Amino acid sequence: MEQDRLDGHLGEIDDQGYTVVTDALDPGFTARLRDAVRRQFTELGIEPRGNRAEGFNTRRLYNLVPRDPVFQELPVHHNVLPLVEQLLEPEILLSGTTAMDIGPGEALQGLHADDGLFRIGRPHRPMMATTIWALTDFTADNGGTRLVPGSHREPGHPSTATDAPELDRAVAAEMPAGSVLVMDSQLWHCGGPNTTADDWRLGLNVQYVRGFFRTQQNHYVGTPPEQLADYSPRLRQLLGFELYRGIMGHVEGRSPAATLGLDSETEAAAYGASSADNPFGASELVDADAERT
Numbered sequence: 001m002e003q004d005r006l007d008g009h010l011g012e013i014d015d016q017g018y019t020v021v022t023d024a025l026d027p028g029f030t031a032r033l034r035d036a037v038r039r040q041f042t043e044l045g046i047e048p049r050g051n052r053a054e055g056f057n058t059r060r061l062y063n064l065v066p067r068d069p070v071f072q073e074l075p076v077h078h079n080v081l082p083l084v085e086q087l088l089e090p091e092i093l094l095s096g097t098t099a100m101d102i103g104p105g106e107a108l109q110g111l112h113a114d115d116g117l118f119r120i121g122r123p124h125r126p127m128m129a130t131t132i133w134a135l136t137d138f139t140a141d142n143g144g145t146r147l148v149p150g151s152h153r154e155p156g157h158p159s160t161a162t163d164a165p166e167l168d169r170a171v172a173a174e175m176p177a178g179s180v181l182v183m184d185s186q187l188w189h190c191g192g193p194n195t196t197a198d199d200w201r202l203g204l205n206v207q208y209v210r211g212f213f214r215t216q217q218n219h220y221v222g223t224p225p226e227q228l229a230d231y232s233p234r235l236r237q238l239l240g241f242e243l244y245r246g247i248m249g250h251v252e253g254r255s256p257a258a259t260l261g262l263d264s265e266t267e268a269a270a271y272g273a274s275s276a277d278n279p280f281g282a283s284e285l286v287d288a289d290a291e292r293t
C-alpha cells in the first residue's frame with residue numbers, strides 16, 4: 001500500500017479509533033481463507049463454546065497459523081501489516097489469530113477494549129492493534145462488529161450490558177467480504193447481534209502487540225516446531241522467535257530461532273547496545289493500584 005493511502009488510514013485511526021480497508025483481500029484469497037476455515041470447523045467438529053464472550057451461537061477457532069498453509073499469509077499480508085507496523089512499531093508480535101463465525105440468533109457480545117487487560121491506564125499510545133477480516137459480507141443485521149467511534153481516547157471502560165448506554169454511540173461495521181477493519185485496540189467494540197434467519201457472518205481476528213508485551217495466544221506452545229522451517233523469517237519473528245530490540249526473549253544469549261537451528265537475524269543478544277530510553281515517558285504509565293481506586 002502506498003504511503004499516502006497509509007497516511008489516510010492512520011489519520012482515521014487517530015481520529016475515530018478505526019479504519020476500514022475495503023478490497024484489502026483479493027476475491028480468490030478471501031475464498032481460500034473461507035474454505036479453509038469451514039474445512040477446519042467441519043474436521044474438528046467445532047461447536048459454539050457457550051459463554052457470553054465467545055458466544056452461544058458463534059463458532060470460534062484459535063491459533064490459525066499452523067492449521068493450513070493459507071493462514072501463514074494472514075500475519076504478513078501486504079495490505080494490513082504495513083499499516084499495523086506504522087500504527088505500533090516494526091518490532092511487533094502476533095498476539096493471536098481467531099476465526100469468528102457469528103450465527104443466526106447470536107446476541108450482542110458486550111462492549112470491551114481488546115487491550116483492556118493491560119494495566120497501563122487509558123488513554124495511551126497504541127500498544128495493540130486488532131484487525132478484523134470480513135470473509136463474508138458484514139451487515140448491521142448479521143453481526144457486523146459494533147464500534148464506538150472516538151472511544152479509544154476515553155479514560156475508562158464501557159458497560160458490557162446488552163443495553164449499555166455507550167451503545168447509543170455505536171455504529172455497525174458494514175463492509176463487503178474482502179475488507180479488513182483495523183483498530184487501535186483501545187477502541188470499545190464488540191461482535192454485533194445476528195438477527196437474520198440463516199446468514200452466518202464469518203470474520204477473522206488477527207491481533208498484534210508491541211514486542212515487549214505478552215501475547216494473548218501462546219505461539220511457543222501452539223506452533224508445531226517442525227513447521228517453523230517452512231515459515232518466512234518475518235512470520236517467525238511475528239511469532240516471537242526473534243529478539244525484541246536485540247535482547248528481549250533470548251535463550252542463553254541467542255534468539256529462539258537460532259537456538260532451534262533456524263536462520264536468525266538476531267543470533268546473539270546485544271547487551272552492549274542496551275539502553276534505558278523510554279519513549280513513552282513514565283508520566284504516561286499509570287500505577288495499576290491507583291487505577292483501581
Ligand SMILES: O=C(O)CCC(=O)C(=O)O
Pocket residue numbers: 053100109114132143144145146189190191192203
Ligand atoms: O466478532 C467481532 O466482530 C468482534 C469480536 C470481538 O470483539 C472479540 O471477540 O473480542
